Amino acid sequence: MSSSDSTETASAKPSMRDALVAAAFQLFLERGYEQTTVDDIVALAGVGRRSFFRYFPSKEDVVFPDHERCLADMTAFLAASDAAHEPVRRVCDAARLVLLMYAENPSFSVQRYRLTKQVPGLRAYELSVVWRYERALAEYLRGRFAGRRDGNLRADVIAAAVVAAHNNALRSWLRSDGQGDASAAVDHALGYVQSAFGAPPAAPAEEHPEDVVVVVSRRGAPLWRVVQEIETTLGRD
Amino acid sequence: MSSSDSTETASAKPSMRDALVAAAFQLFLERGYEQTTVDDIVALAGVGRRSFFRYFPSKEDVVFPDHERCLADMTAFLAASDAAHEPVRRVCDAARLVLLMYAENPSFSVQRYRLTKQVPGLRAYELSVVWRYERALAEYLRGRFAGRRDGNLRADVIAAAVVAAHNNALRSWLRSDGQGDASAAVDHALGYVQSAFGAPPAAPAEEHPEDVVVVVSRRGAPLWRVVQEIETTLGRD
DNA sequence: GCTCGGAGGGAACTGAGTGCCATCGGCCGC
DNA sequence: GCGGCCGATGGCACTCAGTTCCCTCCGAGC
Numbered sequence: 001m002s003s004s005d006s007t008e009t010a011s012a013k014p015s016m017r018d019a020l021v022a023a024a025f026q027l028f029l030e031r032g033y034e035q036t037t038v039d040d041i042v043a044l045a046g047v048g049r050r051s052f053f054r055y056f057p058s059k060e061d062v063v064f065p066d067h068e069r070c071l072a073d074m075t076a077f078l079a080a081s082d083a084a085h086e087p088v089r090r091v092c093d094a095a096r097l098v099l100l101m102y103a104e105n106p107s108f109s110v111q112r113y114r115l116t117k118q119v120p121g122l123r124a125y126e127l128s129v130v131w132r133y134e135r136a137l138a139e140y141l142r143g144r145f146a147g148r149r150d151g152n153l154r155a156d157v158i159a160a161a162v163v164a165a166h167n168n169a170l171r172s173w174l175r176s177d178g179q180g181d182a183s184a185a186v187d188h189a190l191g192y193v194q195s196a197f198g199a200p201p202a203a204p205a206e207e208h209p210e211d212v213v214v215v216v217s218r219r220g221a222p223l224w225r226v227v228q229e230i231e232t233t234l235g236r237d
Numbered sequence: 238m239s240s241s242d243s244t245e246t247a248s249a250k251p252s253m254r255d256a257l258v259a260a261a262f263q264l265f266l267e268r269g270y271e272q273t274t275v276d277d278i279v280a281l282a283g284v285g286r287r288s289f290f291r292y293f294p295s296k297e298d299v300v301f302p303d304h305e306r307c308l309a310d311m312t313a314f315l316a317a318s319d320a321a322h323e324p325v326r327r328v329c330d331a332a333r334l335v336l337l338m339y340a341e342n343p344s345f346s347v348q349r350y351r352l353t354k355q356v357p358g359l360r361a362y363e364l365s366v367v368w369r370y371e372r373a374l375a376e377y378l379r380g381r382f383a384g385r386r387d388g389n390l391r392a393d394v395i396a397a398a399v400v401a402a403h404n405n406a407l408r409s410w411l412r413s414d415g416q417g418d419a420s421a422a423v424d425h426a427l428g429y430v431q432s433a434f435g436a437p438p439a440a441p442a443e444e445h446p447e448d449v450v451v452v453v454s455r456r457g458a459p460l461w462r463v464v465q466e467i468e469t470t471l472g473r474d
Numbered sequence: 475g476c477t478c479g480g481a482g483g484g485a486a487c488t489g490a491g492t493g494c495c496a497t498c499g500g501c502c503g504c
Numbered sequence: 505g506c507g508g509c510c511g512a513t514g515g516c517a518c519t520c521a522g523t524t525c526c527c528t529c530c531g532a533g534c
Binding site for chain 2: 128154159166192
């Protein structure tokens, strides 16, 4: 939570919401999530109990104060796409928005990570948040793959793979207390997904007309063997 | 829930547990999940309130009475693997265990599906169950990929893809009220994942030595273009 | 008969989340 | 300036999930 305006429409009165988040995290860190009641939080923040639930529909929501905004950003980002965007690359870029949100506030993100790792209830809540991101990506891909054979299946699988790759990199960054280059790690992870699902991995092909490789295959041969052979030959693993 | 023995270790005293599940679903279906209190359930089942929580740690658990057993089955299945099993194929087979559980009792599964689709709390609970399956698959793959470059990343992504493919097929089967061949749909979906991640897609290549295709590529060309070209040529989309 | 142990019942408690209403403070029209 | 309107807040009481503690019942073994 930065100190100035953040989640509200635009202007300058987020004091109460931020105060609740600050009070909640202070107590969560010193005595644990489940040992802290909502009454404790509102007492420390000096506000009424009823006001807490005006800003956060549940006790869990105070732990993820900015995911709603991020989800809205992602939805808008995908809605602003057009047919010129390569679909898989586009959802990878959308996933990077989530990393951006985490990276805005590394220490807060790391604290929250430790909390969610320990408390089953928070882990479940996080799963439902992640699921909404995944659905947003999948719905976009379903639109782009409409008419293609197994379009919905591909959309769901690719969305899940993108989310898994993103989370793999994100969590390893969080485990290292926010050290290292999170962006590079996520790029690497998403690059793997893009290469697996037939999207160009960032760098456009340079011109090396002399570098030619010939593959010969029987039609009946399993596709994975052919691809494996090509990968080996091209030296990309 | 079949009428005879089911979830308990082996013998013959599951009466109370089954009675609670039956009473719960009867009420959930006639007046909705959130409109049904635990007191209503125990009143209908004719047992004490305390006994409900002896059998089910929470109200949500009564909706998924057999997932614990299924998860244990999957863990055991994966633990019984050896190095001879192709890893991706193995996790696909593990995923089929879940389908098997749903197919054991189609009408029950369809009712539960409608319920979880409507009630956010149940959807969140289901996500946490699915997450445990996914972690089981991912942990197995991490073991098999140990030492390989990006082993953990690959494990997480493939596990997510397998789960997403399985769920895609399962949910479309559930939406159709349990009509159609769920097993075939899941096979098809998992086949897609296997082909994407370099596992042989079930049928070994038949011998058609005359069916030959030649691909010529520059080394610098993006891999996805090469693969796309091969897919088109082989007529697999 | 007796105890003993486990399964079930039940009252009372905590804490999350909700509904309802009172209050306060600014803002508008008069 | 004044009364009323309105949005934000506080406070109280209620429901319900989940837990704790203790009681009863019943069958097994002595």
